Amino acid sequence: MSDRTLQPHQARKREPTSFENLLGDSIERAFAAGIHDLAGLVDYLNQAGPTCPGGQPWTEAAYQTLIARLGE
Known part of the structure; x- marks a missing residue:
């Protein structure tokens, strides 16, 4: 078995x-705020x-x- 990982951008x-970039940034800020x-x-x-x-x-x-739609 290999030791490879998939990077999300791949x-x-x-x-x-x-x-989508704005949404992702806002979600990250929310998570950082707890x-x-x-x-x-x-x-x-x-x-x-x-x-x-x-x-x-x-x-x-x-x-x-x-x-869900963005994750397709």
């Missing part, structure tokens, strides 16, 4: 969009941005749906 099919639950993360995104696609406030369902 698995992506395209460069992230500006929105927020680790979905409700807290959604609250953080509604305060700090970026806004949910379509301009609506973030909900837990909207976040889960978007992250």
Whole structure:
């Protein structure tokens, strides 16, 4: 068995969009602030941005749906 690892950037099919970069940065800031639950993360995104696609406030369902789509 080899000792290889997959770097996340090796698995992506395209460069992230500006929105995806902003979302990732905001999620990282939330984690750094000690927020680790979905409700807290959604609250953080509604305060700090970026806004949910379509301009609506973030909900837990909207976040889960978007992250599932981005993870495909």
